[in-house]
Amino acid sequence: MVQAINMGLIEQALQGFTIPPQPQILQHIQKQLSSQDPDLNRIAALIALDIGTAGFTLKVVNSAFFGLKNKITSIEQACRYLGLNRVIMLARSVLLRFTLEEGRQDAFNQRLWNNALHTANIAMTLAKQLNFSQQVQDDCYSLGLFRNAGMALISQQRNDYAAIMQQGLQQQQHYSEIEEPRFHTSHEVLGYLIAESWGLSDMLCNVIAYHHSTPLILATENPAEQQRFALLKIAEYFSGESRQLFSVHQDPEWQSQQSAILDVLELEPLQLPELAELLHRQDLHTIYSV
Structure with missing residues (x-):
């Protein structure tokens, strides 16, 4: 049930x-x-x-x-x-x-916060390397930090959250396909509510609400929103999010949406290792350094 x-x-x-x-x-x-x-x-x-x-x-x-x-x-x-x-x-x-x-965080939440901080630093540094403004850099940091806060709310009530997500992702299901039938909500929806309650801008709230819904974000015709979204998704990919959080090494979402995401920033797949190398020089490890 x-x-x-x-x-x-x-x-x-x-x-x-x-x-x-x-x-x-x-x-x-x-x-x-x-x-x-x-x-x-x-x-x-x-x-x-x-x-x-x-x-x-x-x-x-x-x-x-x-x-x-x-x-x-x-x-x-x-x-x-x-x-x-x-x-x-x-x-x-x-x-x-x-x-x-003190000391009451479980192993999953510790991984969640570690990945959030790592992704935030990668997203901010990518924005800087690609010559975006300080405001964009700040926004990317906030997105990286807060995007998965909804996962914390679900896992606070369901100790089996990480195990359920791992099983679903291994079967190449989408995040919402795993969460909504089992929890009657999703971490994107909860993340949006959290971001709104914390007073983040409408743009950042929207990116958090749809950060696993690439076609919807790219249909908004809002270049600023799309740029922040694309920087966040590259940062998630570089951080190895699914592997770090759920021990799932494949990332079907990135594989299917990579071209559309990179097109927003006018990047080619061959440029990703170069960007990763720039991050490595600043002591930010990526999937390319593992």
Whole structure:
């Protein structure tokens, strides 16, 4: 019998924190806060390393309280806007709430966060190497970091999530084909809700909502959205997402959509190893270095 995801619990999660911060990151933030001269740039860099804290920071700065006309998607920009005192208060509230959560992440969620951070760095670096603006680079980092947050919500309620996904992907099923019949939702839908609740821009929310739906994204006729999507998908491919998360070495989605994705950026398949080499020089490993 199919066991549906409890959307009531999902809504409760979306009202507050959805992703527990990584304890080791909180320890580094605590050390910075305890120093006589806290470094805002260092705190911002630490916040950007953690999905939970980064998401909460964006949620705060994009809240109605500040009334910003344009959404902020960069942690560095958010911290500069909030200022040192507000960032310190924010970080301390996170530390207080999650001190007791230390060590409670399971193996799958640890892999999920590690891959999110790795993909975020690859996407941001690719955007830089291809001469996109700082805003595009920031957006790519956010997409890489947050795109799979919906997986965390499902796995919090279903301990067998990773095993079910592994079996389906090995049978070359699409993500939604695996998730929707079994959980009555998908990580793309939940990811969209999370991104929206955190105040990400409509464009980033859309990319997250359809990041496994290449034909739909490419039919939007929104070049900026498509560029960010394409950079994200190349970063996912380079990071070996399916292998890292589910021990599935084949990636049918990339194989079937590669040409369309690369066309957005006017790239050829033969250029991928060259881009991977540029990433390797910056200590970002890819499937080409394994």
